[in-house]
Amino acid sequence: DTEVTQTPKHLVMGMTNKKSLKCEQHMGHRAMYWYKQKAKKPPELMFVYSYEKLSINESVPSRFSPECPNSSLLNLHLHALQPEDSALYLCASSSRTGGGEKLFFGSGTQLSVL
Amino acid sequence: GESVGLHLPTLSVQEGDNSIINCAYSNSASDYFIWYKQESGKGPQFIIDIRSNMDKRQGQRVTVLLNKTVKHLSLQIAATQPGDSAVYFCAETPYGNDMRFGAGTRLTVKP
Numbered sequence: 001d002t003e004v005t006q007t008p009k010h011l012v013m014g015m016t017n018k019k020s021l022k023c024e025q026h027m028g029h030r031a032m033y034w035y036k037q038k039a040k041k042p043p044e045l046m047f048v049y050s051y052e053k054l055s056i057n058e059s060v061p062s063r064f065s066p067e068c069p070n071s072s073l074l075n076l077h078l079h080a081l082q083p084e085d086s087a088l089y090l091c092a093s094s095s096r097t098g099g100g101e102k103l104f105f106g107s108g109t110q111l112s113v114l
Numbered sequence: 115g116e117s118v119g120l121h122l123p124t125l126s127v128q129e130g131d132n133s134i135i136n137c138a139y140s141n142s143a144s145d146y147f148i149w150y151k152q153e154s155g156k157g158p159q160f161i162i163d164i165r166s167n168m169d170k171r172q173g174q175r176v177t178v179l180l181n182k183t184v185k186h187l188s189l190q191i192a193a194t195q196p197g198d199s200a201v202y203f204c205a206e207t208p209y210g211n212d213m214r215f216g217a218g219t220r221l222t223v224k225p
Contacts, residue, residue: 004157033212040122042203042215043158056212090157099207100146100165105157 006091006106014114015081021109023074023091029104031097032074034066035090037108043090049074050097081113122201124220133191135219137204142185144206148213149178149189153200161189161202191221199223 004025013019023032030051035043048056049068057066063085065077074091088110092103127133139147145166150158164171164178164187171178177190187204204216 006157040218042218045212045214048212092157097212099211099213102148102160102163103158103213104160105150107155107157110155 004091004093004104004106006089006109008109009107010110010112012112012114013078013081015083017081018077018079020078021076021089021091021111023076023106024072025093025104026072027093027095027104028071029093029095030071031094031101032068033092033094033103034074034076035092035105037088037090039087047076048097055097078111081111083113086111086113122218122220124222126222126224127194129194129196129223129225131194133189133194133198133221133223135189135191135202135221137187137189137216137219139185139187139204139206139216141206141208141214142182143208146207147178147180147187148205148207149176149187150203150205150215151198151200152203152218158203194221194223196223196225 007022032049034046037043046060047066052068063080067075088108090108091106094101094103148163149161152158162173162178175192179188201218201220203218205213207213
């Protein structure tokens with residue numbers, strides 16, 4: 001199984017809502033990532049988890065809160081988002097962090113903030 | 115010249131022709147490079163990778179060339195097919211750091 005599964009595929013939320021994005025992989029990977037992708041732009045790194053610990057936070061606003069409950073799951077909790085946060089949110093995994101390994105990506109959650 | 119960030123560079127080719135997509139990377143310390151293909155509504159899909167101790171690597175219908183002197187990476191697709199139409203991203207990994215993506219190129223294959 002070389003799949004990274006993300007749910008939901010689409011999400012529409014208001015600026016006062018709280019929602020969560022979910023990501024799951026069963027490849028035994030110990031590194032998991034959140035990327036944000038705006039239309040016609042490359043993915044931008046948000047967070048990196050290594051062995052279930054947050055190792056990189058790319059100065060992401062606190063209205064985005066990541067969580068790694070176990071080595072297979074990664075969540076992104078959303079609260080008080082702004083319309084400019086509308087984007088495709090991609091989860092990825094790799095066998096380890098620190099470079100030199102390909103990332104496996106999910107299909108993403110297309111988020112619209114109204 | 116190109117207006118950075120306003121639109122993706124595009125490449126349009128005829129079906130059956132060869133395609134060459136170019137990428138300039140920024141970090142001379144990068145030692146691992148990947149090409150990803152992204153179709154509409156999907157996540158990036160791995161195509162081919164190359165490490166800095168190589169200058170060429172071939173896959174099925176694809177070849178990646180690495181020129182470390184000028185920090186340039188290219189992806190060659192042989193006998194391009196309509197299913198190859200997508201956005202292609204190069205990505206680099208500086209040693210000890212995590213993956214960063216280049217701007218991307220939209221490939222359109224005309225039947």
